[in-house]
Amino acid sequence: MPPDLILVQEMIPGGGEAQFSFTALCFQGRPVASLTARRTRQYPIDFGHGSSFVETVEVPAIEEPARRILAAIDYAGLVELEFKYDRRDRRYKLLDFNPRVWTWVSLCDRAGVDYPYLLWRMMLGDRVSAVRGRPGVRWVRMITDVPAALQEILRGRLGVAAYLRSLRSLLEFALSAADDPWPGLLDVPIRVHNFIVKILDHGKNLAKRAREACVRGRS
Numbered sequence: 001m002p003p004d005l006i007l008v009q010e011m012i013p014g015g016g017e018a019q020f021s022f023t024a025l026c027f028q029g030r031p032v033a034s035l036t037a038r039r040t041r042q043y044p045i046d047f048g049h050g051s052s053f054v055e056t057v058e059v060p061a062i063e064e065p066a067r068r069i070l071a072a073i074d075y076a077g078l079v080e081l082e083f084k085y086d087r088r089d090r091r092y093k094l095l096d097f098n099p100r101v102w103t104w105v106s107l108c109d110r111a112g113v114d115y116p117y118l119l120w121r122m123m124l125g126d127r128v129s130a131v132r133g134r135p136g137v138r139w140v141r142m143i144t145d146v147p148a149a150l151q152e153i154l155r156g157r158l159g160v161a162a163y164l165r166s167l168r169s170l171l172e173f174a175l176s177a178a179d180d181p182w183p184g185l186l187d188v189p190i191r192v193h194n195f196i197v198k199i200l201d202h203g204k205n206l207a208k209r210a211r212e213a214c215v216r217g218r219s
């Protein structure tokens with residue numbers, strides 16, 4: 001990304017383990033279905049392009065401000081509000097407001113909140129009963145979580161045993177499924193292709209800058 005397109009407002013320390021989400025299906029500013037989760041691991045690990053390991057947790061500290069925001073704008077539909085815990089002042093700070101389906105929405109279904117189905121019912125005018133996701137359910141995208149975990153282990157921020165324990169029961173896979181293996185299998189060559197294209201583009205940019213530097217040097 002060109003440097004002139006980047007705006008840094010504030011740098012909050014911590015990685016994915018400090019990022020939390022409040023997700024909801026709202027009607028007239030009131031969540032009728034909700035779930036909170038922690039983005040425990042992401043890839044890249046410092047500034048993640050996407051989550052690699054997410055787990056549902058109870059975080060009352062982000063629910064109250066999230067509900068106030070949604071009520072203030074009379075929001076309707078699906079939403080994910082991202083917060084980051086700032087250990088310097090022990091406060092959760094709003095990062096993002098996503099009025100769309102997020103990558104790990106299948107985790108919510110495993111935790112008891114089928115957002116697409118509930119939204120469909122709400123759009124039909126049916127009454128949707130209040131529902132809340134249960135904690136302790138995990139979601140993983142192995143193709144990015146393995147390199148993310150390796151980097152965390154090399155930095156001394158994650159133990160091998162702790163990583164293996166995180167992959168225990170109640171685990172939802174991002175793409176892999178026994179009855180439909182193709183999405184998970186095809187994700188590997190797609191990722192490899194994207195990586196090669198990125199490397200080639202980076203090489204072209206370096207060559208271009210070198211040529212420009214030579215031209216400036218001759219002038």
